[in-house]
Amino acid sequence: MTPTEEGGPVSQVESPVRRAGGEPEGRRGGLLDARLLLLLVVVALGSRSLLAGVFDNPALQTWSTIFVSIAIQALPFLVLGVLVSGALAVLVPPGWLARALPRRDAVAVPAAGLAGAVLPGCECASVPVAGRLRAAGVRPAAALAFMLASPAINPVVLVATAVAFPGRPEVVAARFLASLLTSVVVGLVWSRLGRDEWIDRARTRLVKGDTRWQSFSGTVREDFLQAGGWLVVGAMAAATLQAFVPRPLLDAVAGNHLLAALCLGLLAVVLAICSEADAFVAASLRQFPLDTRLVFLVVGPAVDVKLIAMQVGVFGGRFAARFAPLTFVVAVACALLVGRWLL
């Protein structure tokens, strides 16, 4: 493996580099984009009164409310995440992270999973950070373990879980253990079976400016646009799917244990609720046994429509097509195992 100037010993195919100001081509293109955008916004603002009655359909409005609320809820966490990922890309010397983590995956993956506890917030923050970690030279399996663990085991989420299940600390412990286990298992499976070429490196572009500040702001901008764009895709999908979730069917399933676990897992994927809040939703699903609700809590931050979309944006479609089902299966299994033991 040849060391490159971008970062540590990584495999040959490297992330393309961009200058923060943009080459003339990119800048002209950027100028066009900016003008189009401005035009679009001005037209939209101007035509509001004209279009007053057009969007009155209640189904459309309900969909829009849900879509917009998912996007708004995620936005502050996305901003936090890209600020962290930008800082990572710029402040941490290239290769340092890769050298700081243990060499052997069997140790690096659990370490990265535990490290996930330091990044507060929901999954929207963890995807861009994981993308930058990988680009900085961290082994993909470790970066992915971090990405899976952080939305589920950070202090904000654990406190929220404790509040939602008062007097039942074993639920918090179970969530922590099951999510950590999931992230480690998926990381280890990936290090064994995953192939580097499934990750689309071109999606994470290194931005180098004349000053550190320029590199930082350029990176944050890149990450925000990319992750944010795909977040919108995920939010639209989640809003659409929500319209089709047959709640009465869900209630009918509550009796059969395994079926209930699967259904709650799928519900977690479809609902795409932020990990700080899914504890309250799980607490309200009283008709389900506690360990099936743990499945809901473990699957949600690990794989849902929003996450899948963002992973496509940051790592590529080939990655997501393999990673999402793997994570789902492992998450359900880990949750049921830990649930049986602790709950």
Place this chain on the structure above:
Amino acid sequence: MLLVVGATALWLGLTDASLAYVRAALRPALAASGLVLLALAAATLRGAGSAPARPDGRPAGHGHGGRLGAGWLLIVPVLVLLLVAPPALGSFAASRQAPRAGGETGAFPPLPDPVDGAVPLPVSEFVSRALYDERQSLAQARVRVLGFVTPDDGGGYRLARFNVFCCAADAEAYEVAVRGDATPRRADQWLLVEGRWLPEPPLTSVAPSSRRPVLVAEAVTPVRPPADRYEHNLYGI
């Protein structure tokens, strides 16, 4: 694009507009994110402006970081907000949900004190007490609830309100069947209803029930919708 999203976020954070979608507690975070994005947009513009002149002699000019790519999609929620201006969830969404179980079985704390002759209760609390309270704290009490009209098939209506934990995506509707109000009401009209609960034995299990508690109305007042149309009651847990 950062300018547009940042400005939108700042506006959402500083006004009541976000209350239709997310909890009020998120507003400072929204405003802060908006400021961060605006600062970044300014930095990008300035930074590109001071970049050294390109070999082809063109000055940096208006300057921008580069193409938007997937970032274009970020305009969609902004446009939807501007053009559709989606309202808080209302009778359409409420009528599509099956009635949910919500509440701890067993004993509830005593009712709060009445204000102006009636006990004001959130709809979700009223429903929880009506369905689950073994001590039947609602019996004999005159209560006041605020909600919006969801028409019934049979010609009557239910008074509903959504309870939200995180954002509108996880909203759950709590509904009360209102009797004794002969005036026809529009869907989504907000009403302040004072009346008494029609007692029924409490539910003994937490399995979902299709029962809706009945409120026999004594005074119904149409009101303007509140700034925050959702309840944020963890009481049902």
